[in-house]
Amino acid sequence: MPTGVAIRDVRQQLFDAAERVLLRDGPSALTSRAVTDEAGVAKGVLHRHFADFDAFLAEFVLDRVDRMDSQAAALREAAGTGTVAGNLADALTALFGSVAVAIVALVTFRDELRARLRRTWPAGVPVLTEAVGMIASYLTAERDLGRLAADADVDTLAPTLIGAGHLLFADRQGGPPETEAVRKMVTAVVGGVVREPEAGR
Template sequence: MPTGVALRDVREQLFDAADRILLRDGPSGLTSRAVTTEAGCAKGVLHRHFEDFDAFLAEFVLDRVDRMDAAAAALRAAAGTGTVTGNLADALSALFGSVAVAIVALVTFRDALRVRLRRAWPAGVPVLTEAAVMVEGYLAAERDLGRIAAGADVETLAPTLIGAGHLLFADRAAGPPDAAAVQRMVTTVMAGVLR
C-alpha cells in the first residue's frame, strides 16, 4: 500500500470499508488487513487510530448504532401517516437491509468484541436492542394516536418484530426476503392490536 497519502476522515473511511467487507464476505472476512486494503491505506493506519482490532470493531459497532438515531426519528415522524404495518415493514426492511444483520453476526462471532461492547452496552446485542427501542418508540406514538389499541404491549411487540425481522433477513445465502414476506410478518405480529 502506498504511504504518505492523505486520508481525510480516517475513522469513517475504515468504518465504511468494514461495512463493505461485512456485507460482501461476512464476519469471517473482516480482518484488519482486509479493512485497510478495502480502505486503500497501509495496515499501520488502523493501529495508529485504534488500540487494537477489537477496539476498532467495538467503535465501529457503536458508530453504526449511533447512526440509527436518524432512522428512529424518521420512523417516529411517520406516526399517524401511511399505515402502521407499512411503516413498520419499511423500517424493518431498511434496518435489516443495511449492515445490521452482519453486525449481529460479527458480535456473535467474536468473543473479545462482545467483552469490549459490554463495557459500553451492558445488555443485548447493540444493533438489535437499539432497533427494539426505535420500534417501541414508534409503536407508543401510534398507540397515543389511537392507531393501535390503548392496551397494546409495545414493550413486547417491539422485540417480537425485531426478532422476527432478523430471522427473515439473516439468511445471507438466500438474499433478502421480498417486501410481501416482510409485510406478512408485520401484519401477523400486529394483527391483534391494529385499529
C-alpha cells in the first residue's frame, strides 16, 4: 500500500495485525516488520504513529486491556443468574481463550515493554490485574446477593481463580482445556463459599 494513501484507523489496523502475529507465531516473532507486513502497510507507518516499537506494544497491551470492560460488564450482569461456578468458568474460558494468555507471555518476554507499562500500570501484569478486578467485582455482587457466604474472602478468591485459570490455559501443546476441567478448578476454589444450588447448569 502506498504510504501516501490515508489509512482508516491505522492504529487499530496495526493493533489487530499485532494480535494475529502474536497468536499465530508467539512473542518472539512480534517485530515492527512483522506487524506492518501483516497489516499490509509500509514500514514507516508504524513509526509515524508511535515513538518506537515498545511504545506501540505498550499501547497495544492497554488497548486489549480496555476491551475487557465489556467482558467485565457481562459478568457483573450475570450475578444472580445461572450458577456461580458456571458463570466463573464461562468468564475464565472467554478471558483465557482470547489474546490474554499471549499478552501475558509478551509482557514477560520483553523487559522494555514491562518498564514502559510500569509508568502507567504500577503493579502486576495489566491483563491479569484487570482480570482479578473483573472476577472480584462479580464475586462481590454474588456475595451481596447471598449466593456466596457473607465472609467469603473475595480478595483472595479472585487472584486464586485467575492464577489457576492462567495455569490451565497457558503454554498448552494441544487445544484449550475441556470445559469440565475449568469447572472442576472453579468448584475447587469457590465450592466452600457457594450458597446456591449448583445442579441447574
